[in-house]
Amino acid sequence: MKRFVLQQDDGRASDASYRIAYAELLNEQQYQAVMHDRGPALVIAGAGTGKTRTLVYRVARLVEDGMEPRAILLLTFTRRAAKEMLDKAASVLDERCSHVKGGTFHHYCNQLLHTYSEHIGFPPNFTLLDQPDAADTIHHVRAPLAAKLRGKRFPQKNTLLAMFSASVNRQQPLYDILASAYPQFLQHHDAILEVQKRYSEYKSMNGVMDFDDLLVYTHKLLVENEDIRNKVSSRNRQVMVDEYQDTNALQAGLARLFSSAHGNLMAVGDDAQSIYAFRGADFRNILTFPEQFEKCRIIRLEENYRSVQPVLDLANTLISKASQKFDKKLFTRKEGGDLPGLVKAPCERDQSRFVCQMLLQLREQGLSLGEIAILFRNGRDSYDLEWELNKRNIPFQKFGGQKFSEAAHIRDILAHIKIIVNPDDQIAWNRVLLLLDGIGPKTAQELISWLRRNKDRSFSDSGLVSKSYQQQLEQLSIVLEELNKYRDEPGKAVASAVAYYNPICSKRFDDHPKRLKDLDSFAGLAASYQNLEELLQELTLDPLDATAVETEASMKDEDPLVLSTIHSAKGLEWDTVFIVQCLDGIIPSGYSVDDPQALDEELRLLYVACTRAMERLFVTYPITKESSFGEYFSNPSRFLNGIPEKNLETWMLEEESSPKQLTS
């Protein structure tokens, strides 16, 4: 027998004469990372050191070397990040780069699972539960148990979901999660375990998955099916994972599986920017990467290109206060720059007035609104400011906080659509039925279980139908049939659901005019999806921010100002950054003050916020705070204690009548 060895085609052109002058455009370390070819690599990249740039150019380089774009997998933290990087790569090289596979772990897992659903015992049309859906499902399975525990304090649905999720993402038994984070509920351990079991059973019986299941089942699928693992991982010739410090143990395992056929895995991240421990991320994951992946190459990007030195000095000073030390000191060759300002406002109103006045002033100096961001710890920390911005007609877009699809009226419409996509979705049925007059939890449950036993029959055969809501049920059936016809025309489907829902909405909500407007925008937005299934998946995996719909409609020539939670601002940068509500109890959050590790994470969060700024940085807080008890004095963030004036210049606000305005 003759043997002929087929060489591995590594896609590399023999004489690489690149169209892009990588060596000139990148510094030495970035160049190393971009040219890295085989095997595992870890890129430790401090804030603003050109991490995104490096990934963008590596994508371009691989494509330029002839690698099939679909063979590159770029896992990022959000959909937005992936899209931005691939657009950038397409603009530095060419259109081929936009065919690179990019998205979050959850997206990619969702795709794989829909392809291989039969291997994990789910129907191919399985639907996704977002957080509120998952909580409602838990509530549903919890009800019979909770009745027995009357009088005793049993965890609420969202708490239960958090427990289960922590157990999955940290890969720890439920008992350990309770013992460390919920000792007050340890007495209910067995009952909680029972709820968890029923929750799992419910999900597999009804063909639904929550976010964590996407990761868990994909892991299981690839571990248990060698052929699928080989097929999937050899399709991905290069795997890159951005923001690796915010992955958890399960995701680390997935990254390994996705690249198991060849080991071409590049992890990129910064341990000092790990801010997702609350959802199971562990920054030790990035630190132990070299141990987990043998012969790993380590590349460090240290020079900052983003911020002026005074901003970096403040960031360095802040991070040096962490109890867990980071061996990191950011430096730049950028000259000049103003000292970051610490603005003490008499109250929250004045804080908002300051921010608005200052940003208008900056706009007059030629800065566009899109180059300015206002960052805060919690979604609600911007309410007062939003009011002020609206008053002054300053357009803004908010990231983080309430999502479009979290509003009750949007969820109501979505529930109708879910029924079409997955008729077994009891939670959706329940929501839809409860909207009808005279139907409460009990009747809804009876109707649903009848429906499960008698698929394809109409309610009127059930014998359960009382006169009071018979007509409403008939109307519902009509609209559901209509929706079914519009499976591939989501715009029309949503429009007819909205038409049906209109009177219900007006009756239920005092503020129905605003909500009806939202619903109209929703119909317009839905038209851009291929089919109902896609609409649901995209909205679940990549939920729209509540203001996105409005802003997009009213967007003129100028990019709007950005308001964002610090978590959602990860990886982004602006010329000028305001960090507002920098109060103790907010950042650090009141929940974290007893736990040194949690406190460290809050500090890293402030570090992330500061390092978003290129030229100017303001940290602001109000001296007094309003609450339901009245006005009281608030304390600035403990992280600001002892920061010398040479790093952070104090500003006092004065009213116009006094001789000087906004003196420093």
Place this chain on the structure above:
DNA sequence: TCCCTCCGTCGGGCT
């Protein structure tokens, strides 16, 4: 029996 409204309690960041 079931539905609905009222009120005390608790509240985060994201896929």
Place this chain on the structure above:
DNA sequence: GACGGAGGGA
């Protein structure tokens, strides 16, 4: 502002 228990009303 949302959840969930309690009590009034059809």
